[in-house]
Amino acid sequence: MNEGMKDPGGYIDAARRGEEAAYRALYERYRPGVVRLLEAFAALDFDEREDIVQDTFTRAFKSLGSLSTPASFEAWLYAIARNRAKTALSKRSTEDRTMAEFSTEALDAVPPFPDSLALEVDIAVVRDLIERLPEGPEKETVRLFYVDGQLSAREIAEKLGVGKSAITMRLERVRARVKRELTLRVLAGKV
Numbered sequence: 001m002n003e004g005m006k007d008p009g010g011y012i013d014a015a016r017r018g019e020e021a022a023y024r025a026l027y028e029r030y031r032p033g034v035v036r037l038l039e040a041f042a043a044l045d046f047d048e049r050e051d052i053v054q055d056t057f058t059r060a061f062k063s064l065g066s067l068s069t070p071a072s073f074e075a076w077l078y079a080i081a082r083n084r085a086k087t088a089l090s091k092r093s094t095e096d097r098t099m100a101e102f103s104t105e106a107l108d109a110v111p112p113f114p115d116s117l118a119l120e121v122d123i124a125v126v127r128d129l130i131e132r133l134p135e136g137p138e139k140e141t142v143r144l145f146y147v148d149g150q151l152s153a154r155e156i157a158e159k160l161g162v163g164k165s166a167i168t169m170r171l172e173r174v175r176a177r178v179k180r181e182l183t184l185r186v187l188a189g190k191v
Contacts, residue, residue: 012070015061027057030074034081041085048088051163056081129177137162141170 014022038049133139157164
């Protein structure tokens with residue numbers, strides 16, 4: 001890092017040129033402020049806040065070219081973090097409402113069926129669902145957790161380089177799909 005990069009503008013200019021040291025310097029300099037800002041979002045757990053910190057810096061670094069005034073970097077970065085936190089809370093709220101509505105309306109109406117048959121159907125539905133998932137992080141998470149079955153969510157998060165909350169959300173989405181699929185099959189009389 002050269003002498004002219006003690007000011008944020010110098011770091012930003014260097015980061016725009018692709019200098020790794022400048023990215024690190026900006027991250028180290030502004031990360032504590034982003035973390036403090038996210039602590040105000042009490043509904044977010046530690047892992048969710050960490051995911052948002054990483055997402056905030058990734059988005060900011062990818063969009064540095066659109067930042068017209070380097071002096072506004074800090075405010076711009078905090079705005080990104082605030083928006084990511086609000087989006088995460090809104091998404092969680094929507095998913096919670098959807099699952100609650102789905103659970104109370106559809107699942108309560110499903111008649112029980114024999115445990116042995118339920119297990120066979122569950123296994124078949126899960127395997128089919130996993131096969132139909134597009135290649136990507138969600139399918140890899142599901143494969144590691146359900147098919148390989150030897151790693152915890154935290155271990156999978158470490159292996160894939162994401163927060164535990166990202167793994168938990170991926171698994172919850174798949175569980176919701178399985179639940180929906182089972183319910184639809186029962187209601188359609190396919191069981």
